[in-house]
Amino acid sequence: MSLRSSPERSDRKKELLRDDGPDLQDFISGELSEKNKWAEYKGTLKRQKGERLRLPPWLKTEIPIGKNYNRLKNTLRDLNLHTVCEEARCPNIGECWGGGEYATATATIMLMGDTCTRGCRFCSVKTARQPPPLDPDEPYNTAKAIAAWGLDYVVLTSVDRDDIADGGAEHFAKTVTNLKERNPQILVECLTPDFRGDLAAVEKIALSGLDVYAHNVETVRELQRHVRDPRANFDQSLSVLKHAKKVKPTVLTKTSIMLGLGETDQQIISTMTGLREAEVDCLTLGQYMQPTKRHLKVEEYVTPERFAHWEKVGSDMGFTYTASGPLVRSSYKAGEK
Numbered sequence: 001m002s003l004r005s006s007p008e009r010s011d012r013k014k015e016l017l018r019d020d021g022p023d024l025q026d027f028i029s030g031e032l033s034e035k036n037k038w039a040e041y042k043g044t045l046k047r048q049k050g051e052r053l054r055l056p057p058w059l060k061t062e063i064p065i066g067k068n069y070n071r072l073k074n075t076l077r078d079l080n081l082h083t084v085c086e087e088a089r090c091p092n093i094g095e096c097w098g099g100g101e102y103a104t105a106t107a108t109i110m111l112m113g114d115t116c117t118r119g120c121r122f123c124s125v126k127t128a129r130q131p132p133p134l135d136p137d138e139p140y141n142t143a144k145a146i147a148a149w150g151l152d153y154v155v156l157t158s159v160d161r162d163d164i165a166d167g168g169a170e171h172f173a174k175t176v177t178n179l180k181e182r183n184p185q186i187l188v189e190c191l192t193p194d195f196r197g198d199l200a201a202v203e204k205i206a207l208s209g210l211d212v213y214a215h216n217v218e219t220v221r222e223l224q225r226h227v228r229d230p231r232a233n234f235d236q237s238l239s240v241l242k243h244a245k246k247v248k249p250t251v252l253t254k255t256s257i258m259l260g261l262g263e264t265d266q267q268i269i270s271t272m273t274g275l276r277e278a279e280v281d282c283l284t285l286g287q288y289m290q291p292t293k294r295h296l297k298v299e300e301y302v303t304p305e306r307f308a309h310w311e312k313v314g315s316d317m318g319f320t321y322t323a324s325g326p327l328v329r330s331s332y333k334a335g336e337k
C-alpha cells in the first residue's frame with residue numbers, strides 16, 4: 001500500500017501540519033532570501049587534499065538566543081538533564097567552536113547522560129566504555145520538565161549505551177509514557193540508537209506511545225564504515241526503522257543523512273531508494289559540519305540549490321516529507337513542512 005495514499009497516513013500528516021509550533025525560520029535571523037549573493041559565491045566548495053574549506057555564506061546565520069532558550073537551559077540544569085546541539089550532537093548548545101553561527105531548531109532532550117559508548121567520527125559527544133549509570137528518576141523528571149514548558153513537539157534522543165542490557169530502551173519508553181500521561185497532546189519524536197540491532201528494544205520504544213520513530217543512517221551506505229562507529233552499519237539501521245514500522249504502522253519513521261562527507265550523487269540516490277523501500281516516511285538532508293579539528297573534515301559544502309534538488313528527489317520518490325537544506329538538522333520536526 002502506498003504510504004502517500006493511505007487515508008490514515010494523510011490524517012496523521014494533517015495532524016502534524018496543524019502543529020503551530022515554531023519553525024526553523026523562527027530561529028534563524030539570517031536572510032535565506034540572500035540567494036542571489038550566494039549564487040555569486042566564488043569560494044571553493046570541494047576540498048582538495050591538505051586543504052580546509054572556508055564556510056560559505058549560506059551557513060553564516062546568527063541564532064538569536066532569547067529568554068525562552070535561557071529558561072529552558074536553566075530548567076535543564078536544575079533537573080540534571082542534557083540538551084544536544086544537533087549541529088554536531090554536541091552538548092555545548094549555543095557555545096560551539098564555530099561561534100554559534102548556525103541554527104538549532106527544535107527542543108531536543110538527550111537522555112541517559114552525556115557520555116556515549118561509541119565513537120562516531122563526526123560526533124563530538126564524550127565517549128567512555130562504561131559511562132555513569134542511568135538516573136532512574138530521569139524519565140519522571142524529563143516528563144515533568146517538558147510538560148511545564150508547554151511545548152507541543154519534543155525530540156527525545158540519547159547517546160548509545162551498549163553497556164546496558166537493553167541499551168536503555170526501557171528508560172526511553174518510560175520517558176515517553178510519563179510524558180504522554182502528563183500531556184497526551186504533545187507530539188513526541190524519539191531519535192534512538194540502533195540497539196545493536198536488538199529488535200525487542202526497538203519494539204519497546206515503538207509501542208511506547210510516541211508519534212515519530214527516528215533513527216539516523218547518518219550517511220550513504222558506502223561511507224558508513226568511514227563515518228560511523230564500526231558497531232553501526234546501514235543494514236542494521238534499516239532493520240531498526242523497518243521494525244518500528246512493522247510493529248506500529250501508524251508511527252511515522254524518520255531518518256537523516258548528512259551531505260558533504262564525500263558521497264556521490266549516485267550513492268545518495270541509492271541510499272534514498274533503500275530508505276523508501278524500507279517504508280521510511282520522513283527524510284532530512286543537511287550539511288555535515290566538522291565539530292572540532294579532531295573530527296572528519298568537510299569534503300564539500302553543498303549549495304542550497306543542490307539541497308533543493310534533493311528535496312525534490314525525495315518528494316518524487318514518495319517520502320511523506322523531505323526536508324533538505326544546508327541548515328536542516330535531524331531534529332527538524334516532522335510537521336514543519
Ligand code: SF4
Nearest residue numbers: 116118119120123160
Ligand atoms: S552513537 Fe555516534 S553519533 Fe550517536 S552519540 Fe554516540 S558517538 Fe555520537
